[in-house]
Amino acid sequence: MxxxxxxxxxxxxxxxxxxxxxxxxxxxxxxxxxxxxxxxxxxxxxPSADVLAASTTEVDVSAIQPGQSIKATFRKQPLFVKRLTADEIAKAKADDASDMRDPAKLADRTKAGHEDVLVTMGVCTHLGCVPLGAAEGENKGEFGGYFCPCHGSHYDVAGRIRKGPAPKNLVVPEYEFTSDTVIRVG
Ligand code: FES
CATH class of the missing domain: 1.20.5 (Single alpha-helices involved in coiled-coils or other helix-helix interfaces)
Structure with missing residues (x-):
């Protein structure tokens, strides 16, 4: 047992x-x-090194004269880089306190010490058309910045929406100055 x-x-x-x-x-x-x-x-x-490199865009802003803009490409989308004149900076700052659909100050949309360089996507925030105003002789709209001809959106010199159907300002992408004259976007 x-x-x-x-x-x-x-x-x-x-x-x-x-x-x-x-x-x-x-x-x-x-x-x-x-x-x-x-x-x-x-x-x-x-991401591999070549993928990282392809996802960023470097722009030498030294050749952009005050009052001029250039068109570049960032991640297959149009990118506008604009150098503001002293008058445009003064106007943008004076408008900082204006009643806007998407309020933002010029200082919020530029880098400290480089408030004359405005970097935005060249894509209208309404339905994605490419606004005019970055090339010589193009219609800059009623506020002297960019004008989207698709449905009539007017952006000011800081790329802020001021009139028309677009709901938001032109997007400022992530970017940094890698030197006094070169920016890296992305
Ligand atoms: S897409 Fe720009 S105003 Fe409609």
């Missing part, structure tokens, strides 16, 4: 241990398998 009990207990303990081992072994295999799947996924998600 005592032997039977001992045998039953031994079998039972073995069973538990075996199950525990199978459980741990299965987890270990899943862990290793998971890691071997995750690593290539993570390394694929990290």
């Amino acid at each position: 005592a032997t039977d009990t001992a045998a039953t207990t031994e079998v039972s303990e073995d069973g538990v241990r075996r199950r525990d081992w199978i459980h741990i072994a299965a987890l270990g295999t899943a862990g290793v398998g998971g890691a071997s799947v995750l690593f290539p996924l993570i390394s694929q998600m990290a």
Whole structure:
């Protein structure tokens, strides 16, 4: 009787241990398998150097004269870089307190020490047309900045929406000055 009990207990303990081992072994295999799947996924998600370079745009702003704009491309979208004249800066600052649909000060839309350089996407915030005003002789609209001919949106010299159906100012993308004359967008 005592032997039977001992045998039953031994079998039972073995069973538990075996199950525990199978459980741990299965987890270990899943862990290793998971890691071997995750690593290539993570390394694929990290952008390579050439992808990073392609996603940024560098512009030398030194050749842009006061009152001129240039068109560039950022992530396959038009980008406007404008150098404001002293009069345009004064006008934009005087308008900072005006009643606007999308209020923003010139200082909020430019970099400190470079308030004469305005960098915006060249994409109307209404339905995405490319506004006029960045090229010589183009219609700059009633506020002297950009004019979208698709449905008549007028942006001021700081790219702020002042009239027409567009709901928002021209978007200022992420950018920084990498030197006194060069900006890197993105
Ligand atoms: S897309 Fe510019 S006003 Fe409609």
